[in-house]
Amino acid sequence: MLGLRRWKLGLEAGRILDPASVDHTSAHVADLLLQDPFTHTPLLESGYNLGYGAQARAEPLPWLRAAVTVNAANPASMTSSYLVQGKFSHGLYSRLHDLAAARIADSADKSPTPNLHMIVLTPSLLVSHRLIEAQAALQLLWVNLDTNVPANDPTNDQSADILRGANLRAGLRLHLLRDRLQPFANVSYLVHQMPDYLEHPLWVWPDHDWQVLTVTAGADLNLRGRSGLGAQYSFIHSREGDGSVVRSRQHFVNAGASLWFGDHVAAGLRFAFWHRKKIDLVEKVLVPEEVTEREYSLYLTLRVEI
Numbered sequence: 254m255l256g257l258r259r260w261k262l263g264l265e266a267g268r269i270l271d272p273a274s275v276d277h278t279s280a281h282v283a284d285l286l287l288q289d290p291f292t293h294t295p296l297l298e299s300g301y302n303l304g305y306g307a308q309a310r311a312e313p314l315p316w317l318r319a320a321v322t323v324n325a326a327n328p329a330s331m332t333s334s335y336l337v338q339g340k341f342s343h344g345l346y347s348r349l350h351d352l353a354a355a356r357i358a359d360s361a362d363k364s365p366t367p368n369l370h371m372i373v374l375t376p377s378l379l380v381s382h383r384l385i386e387a388q389a390a391l392q393l394l395w396v397n398l399d400t401n402v403p404a405n406d407p408t409n410d411q412s413a414d415i416l417r418g419a420n421l422r423a424g425l426r427l428h429l430l431r432d433r434l435q436p437f438a439n440v441s442y443l444v445h446q447m448p449d450y451l452e453h454p455l456w457v458w459p460d461h462d463w464q465v466l467t468v469t470a471g472a473d474l475n476l477r478g479r480s481g482l483g484a485q486y487s488f489i490h491s492r493e494g495d496g497s498v499v500r501s502r503q504h505f506v507n508a509g510a511s512l513w514f515g516d517h518v519a520a521g522l523r524f525a526f527w528h529r530k531k532i533d534l535v536e537k538v539l540v541p542e543e544v545t546e547r548e549y550s551l552y553l554t555l556r557v558e559i
């Protein structure tokens with residue numbers, strides 16, 4: 254990554270993480286560094302954005318930062334491609350990221366599907382104060398499902414429509430009781446166009462936009478230094494169009510405790526729960542039209558920071 258900074262302005266380019274895309278989470282349930290499905294799924298669903306691009310930012314006040322981030326690359330190279338979901342390639346893939354990565358295992362050079370391209374433009378605001386952390390961002394999405402043919406050409410049946418979408422997200426964290434109590438909440442709402450996987454997988458399907466509402470809330474109670482208790486709950490509601498054909502609801506619960514021994518070693522204990530109810534009338538020939546799933550896990554961990 255390359256970066257320039259002068260006065261209160263900054264510019265970065267390369268593989269960058271947009272801080273306005275990172276949800277507030279409980280430090281006491283991050284024993285696996287937010288890499289397990291109970292914690293990283295809500296992060297990705299709300300728009301976590303790590304990928305190749307550039308970011309310009311300004312800090313007019315010590316506690317305020319405004320930024321614009323642009324990502325443009327193959328969807329396999331950016332985490333924000335996880336946002337684009339539904340059914341792709343005649344229903345074979347449920348997410349754009351899966352479609353882009355499908356070729357990696359089979360190709361000799363381990364490269365992703367080459368004819369896909371995605372652009373993400375994100376204006377954002379971040380506030381960082383002694384008592385409050387807040388963020389707000391609008392992620393604008395453009396997806397081309399076939400770069401081999403000029404897009405949006407009505408005279409060519411093989412021309413792909415550009416899929417457009419937007420994800421509005423915000424987060425808040427409070428620092429109370431001399432930082433011992435830290436409640437937090439995040440919310441995001443995504444809408445993007447879907448391809449017509451039943452008739453033409455490269456054309457936009459009117460009135461079938463994919464919509465996702467993601468909400469996370471929780472709190473940390475720091476009892477001694479970095480040691481303490483924490484919990485968070487996430488809710489994800491997804492649907493295609495009016496939800497009469499495809500829809501799902503997911504619930505994630507995490508509750509944990511961490512005990513730090515000095516500055517570099519920590520023991521953790523966490524209970525995690527996931528529940529999903531999905532209705533898919535399109536795939537009812539292959540699977541039941543209504544599926545209920547749940548999973549429980551108990552983690553006992555020991556971490557060493559090097």
